[in-house]
Each structure stands twice: as structure tokens, then as C-alpha cells.
Amino acid sequence: MNQLAVCFTKQLGDTYIDVDLTIPGRGVTAIFGRSGAGKTSIINVLAGLIRPDSGHIVFKERTLFSRQERVNLPVNQRKIGYVFQEARLFPHYSVKGNLLYGVRQKDEEYFKQVISLLAIEPLLSRYPHQLSGGEKQRVAIGRALLSKPDILLMDEPLASLDLPRKREVLPFLEQLAERVELPIIYVSHSLDEVLRLASHLVVIDNGKVAVNGRLEDVWASAAMRPWQSYSEQSSLFDGTLVEQWEKYALSKVMISDGVSLWIQHINMPLQSSVRVQIRANDVSLTKSKPNQTSIRNVLPATVLEIEAMESAEDNQSVAVKVELAPKSYLWARLTRWAVDDLVLNKGDLVFAQIKGVSISQQDISLLHEKSRP
Numbered sequence: 170m171n172q173l174a175v176c177f178t179k180q181l182g183d184t185y186i187d188v189d190l191t192i193p194g195r196g197v198t199a200i201f202g203r204s205g206a207g208k209t210s211i212i213n214v215l216a217g218l219i220r221p222d223s224g225h226i227v228f229k230e231r232t233l234f235s236r237q238e239r240v241n242l243p244v245n246q247r248k249i250g251y252v253f254q255e256a257r258l259f260p261h262y263s264v265k266g267n268l269l270y271g272v273r274q275k276d277e278e279y280f281k282q283v284i285s286l287l288a289i290e291p292l293l294s295r296y297p298h299q300l301s302g303g304e305k306q307r308v309a310i311g312r313a314l315l316s317k318p319d320i321l322l323m324d325e326p327l328a329s330l331d332l333p334r335k336r337e338v339l340p341f342l343e344q345l346a347e348r349v350e351l352p353i354i355y356v357s358h359s360l361d362e363v364l365r366l367a368s369h370l371v372v373i374d375n376g377k378v379a380v381n382g383r384l385e386d387v388w389a390s391a392a393m394r395p396w397q398s399y400s401e402q403s404s405l406f407d408g409t410l411v412e413q414w415e416k417y418a419l420s421k422v423m424i425s426d427g428v429s430l431w432i433q434h435i436n437m438p439l440q441s442s443v444r445v446q447i448r449a450n451d452v453s454l455t456k457s458k459p460n461q462t463s464i465r466n467v468l469p470a471t472v473l474e475i476e477a478m479e480s481a482e483d484n485q486s487v488a489v490k491v492e493l494a495p496k497s498y499l500w501a502r503l504t505r506w507a508v509d510d511l512v513l514n515k516g517d518l519v520f521a522q523i524k525g526v527s528i529s530q531q532d533i534s535l536l537h538e539k540s541r542p
Contacts, residue, residue: 171195173320173352177214177224177234186210186376192369194229197346197353199367199384201360207376208356212322215354216251217244228319228352250313252323256305258297258312265293268312276317283314286348287341302330303337310345321353327362342366360396364405364446364529389490389498402449402488404499405529406430410441419465425497431465432526444529451525452501454489456511458520466523468493472515475508489513491521499523 171194179186186207192198200208213219215226217233225235232240233247258267268284269275284290287307297305306326313321326342327335339362346353346366357363363370363384370387372379380392385405387393397403411429412421418434422443430445437443459467470491477487487508489501499521503513513519 171229173354174225174227175211175215177221177226179210179214179219179221181207181210181219184210184376186214188373188376188378190371190378190381192352192354192371194352195350196368197355197366198369198371199363200354200356200371200373201358201363202373202379204358206373208358208373209324211373212251212324212354212356215247215320216249216322217242217247231319248317248319250316250318250321252306252309252313252321252326254325254328256297256302256309258305258308260297262296263293264289264295264297264300264308267297267308268293268315270312272315279317280315283311286314286344287311301334301337303334306330306334306338307341310341314349319351321349321351323353323355325356325358327357327359339365364444368407389500402500402502404447404449406445406447406497408443408445410435410437410439410443413439425494428468428493428497430523430526432528435528446527446529447499447523448525448527449488449500449502451523452499453522453524454491454501454503454507454511454513454519455522456517456519459522462522464522464524466526468499468521468523470499470519470521472513472517472519473498475513475515477505491519493521 173192173194175192176189184205184207188211200211202208210219214221220241221234221236223236225237226233232238233242234240259270262270284293287310289307289311292300292304292308300308327338330338343366355366367384369382370384371381372387372392380387380390385407388405406424408422408424410420411423413434414421419431420435421429421431422445423429424445432445435443470493472489473492474490475487485505487503487505489503491499491501493499501521
């Protein structure tokens with residue numbers, strides 16, 4: 170199967186890592202969690218830098234590690250690319266020399282594809298001291314790709330960059346996720362990066378997998394609550410642009426079968442993929458469909474969960490989860506008074522009034538073109 174099976178245990182000092190998960194064979198899987206949770210240790214095990222105490226690691230029926238079968242492929246045989254927090258370029262090599270370092274068989278066509286993907290052709294004759302932090306990271310990514318890996322590991326590659334340099338590199342990472350046919354495992358503690366890049370999310374807590382699955386499902390799970398304050402709770406949807414209404418500068422995005430949203434106009438071709446985010450504070454509920462309202466997105470829904478907040482931060486709010494369509498869920502943040510006044514119960518039919526929608530990810534090629542000088 171075209172999946173990465175990761176199942177191992179490892180005692181590292183006071184941290185005991187015990188993970189058992191399956192990672193898709195394509196796209197970006199983000200590994201997220203607190204500092205010290207074991208995120209980097211997991212990808213170091215994948216790379217062969219740390220030997221597990223037990224378990225197995227298998228990709229496409231190729232065993233990288235198995236305690237039972239006594240298999241432990243060395244780093245140089247695992248076909249894994251690794252991009253670190255720091256670019257780690259050789260200062261005495263040009264960019265081209267750094268890119269080709271370790272390449273066993275030259276492939277001019279593939280080389281051109283990689284430098285085009287990362288827009289680094291103008292940098293080839295420069296040396297690392299002549300590059301910005303963002304340019305260095307793009308070169309480091311290119312070097313990893315040119316080794317033709319089966320798996321690409323990225324350990325917080327934007328952590329050492331300031332905000333302008335992060336904005337410079339992010340579109341290229343999005344381009345990478347869209348066009349490269351291999352699994353990219355991306356360690357991060359930044360929710361913004363996770364939202365923009367990942368399609369799959371693994372949350373690690375104290376060395377164990379707290380939750381693992383599609384980004385939209387994990388984002389809506391209880392495991393994400395510690396990282397979302399009451400004002401930041403939101404719902405994610407991967408949608409498709411299906412209509413442009415030029416008269417009112419609006420775009421229509423289909424987020425599920427029979428469920429669509431009008432959002433502020435986005436200049437993209439029809440059928441483009443769009444990830445939208447709806448904050449729970451921007452959703453209100455009513456039991457009667459409003460006849461006249463300024464809110465453009467009013468969607469029928471069914472109440473699934475009613476969860477009272479029990480934090481010191483906010484003990485007067487209630488989180489309500491509604492279903493818009495099968496496996497399409499939306500969170501609303503209401504006051505206790507509103508819930509009591511509506512006599513709201515599980516199973517009730519309601520209308521969700523959505524006051525605001527933001528875009529957390531949009532057309533990759535468009536973002537890539539905007540990032541060019």
C-alpha cells in the first residue's frame with residue numbers, strides 16, 4: 170500500500186515515545202504538539218538517526234526498520250530527504266554545488282524541474298553568505314529533493330526565519346505539497362503553518378499520538394482544544410470554487426455536497442481548491458429561517474453536540490457542534506442565555522448564520538506566481 174506505517178517505542182531520557190500511526194503516501198502530514206512532546210524524535214527515528222527499542226517502519230512494502238525481522242537500514246539507504254531548522258549549506262560551495270552535493274546520478278531534466286519549482290535559478294552562482302534566510306531554506310529544500318527521496322522530512326524549517334522570510338518561503342512549501350508525489354512529514358508548533366500546508370495532522374502529547382487523521386477532522390476534535398482559546402475555535406473546510414459573481418465581487422465555494430458559501434471575491438479559476446476557515450464566534454443559530462437578513466450565508470443544520478465551557482477564561486459560553494451534511498461539521502459559540510432561550514437540544518433542526526469566512530489556503534500556482542520577484 171502507498172502508505173507509511175510507523176509503529177515503535179523508544180525511551181529517550183525521561184520521555185517514553187510510543188507511536189502507532191499510518192501516514193498518507195502523498196501530501197503534507199503535520200506533526201504538531203508542545204515542545205518536548207517527541208515530534209523531532211519521531212522524524213529522527215524515521216530518518217535512521219535514532220534506533221527504536223521495538224516496532225517497525227514500512228513504506229510501500231519496503232521495510233526501513235523491524236526489530237522482529239532484525240532490519241535497520243542505515244541513513245544512506247533509506248531514501249529520505251531531511252530539511253532542518255537551519256539550512257546547513259556548505260559555505261565554500263556555490264548554490265549549485267550545494268544542490269548537487271550527494272547527487273549520485275545527474276538528471277538535468279529533474280534538476281531544472283526542482284530549481285523552477287523553488288524559483289532558485291537566479292541564485293545558482295551565489296554563495297550562502299549572499300543569500301537571505303528564506304533563500305537558504307529554499308536551497309536546502311532543493312538539495313533534499315534532488316536526492317530523489319521516497320519521503321521528505323521537514324523539522325520546523327521556518328522556525329529560524331523572521332516573519333517576512335516566512336512569508337517568502339510559505340508559498341514555495343505550498344507549491345511543494347501540491348506538485349511533489351511523495352509524503353512530506355512536517356514538524357511544526359505553528360498552527361498557521363499547519364493550516365496553510367497540511368492535509369493530514371498528527372497531534373503528539375507526551376510521546377504518544379493524541380489524535381491522527383484528516384486536518385479538518387483533527388482540527389474539530391477535543392485534542393485541539395488546549396491550543397485554541399475560546400475566541401479562536403473554528404471549523405475548516407476544503408472546498409472547490411464553483412462560481413464567480415462579478416457584480417457583487419463574490420465567489421461561491423462548495424464545501425460539501427449541496428452545501429456552499431459565498432465569500433469575498435478571490436481571483437482564481439473555477440474548480441480551484443480553497444480551504445476556508447469559519448470562526449465559531451462568527452456563527453449564530455436560529456430555529457426559524459430568517460426572511461430578511463444582511464447575512465448572506467444561512468445554512469440548514471442539525472445540532473450534534475452542546476458543550477458548556479468550564480474554563481476561567483470564559484464560563485458563560487457554550488460550544489455547539491452542528492452538522493451541515495454527512496461528515497461536514499460547523500462549530501458555533503453561543504452564550505448560555507441564547508442556548509436556554511432557544512431551548513436548544515441535540516437533534517434540533519436549526520439554521521446557521523455565518524457572519525464571516527476567511528481563507529487559510531488557496532490556489533497554489535497563484536500564490537507561487539505572486540511570490541516571484
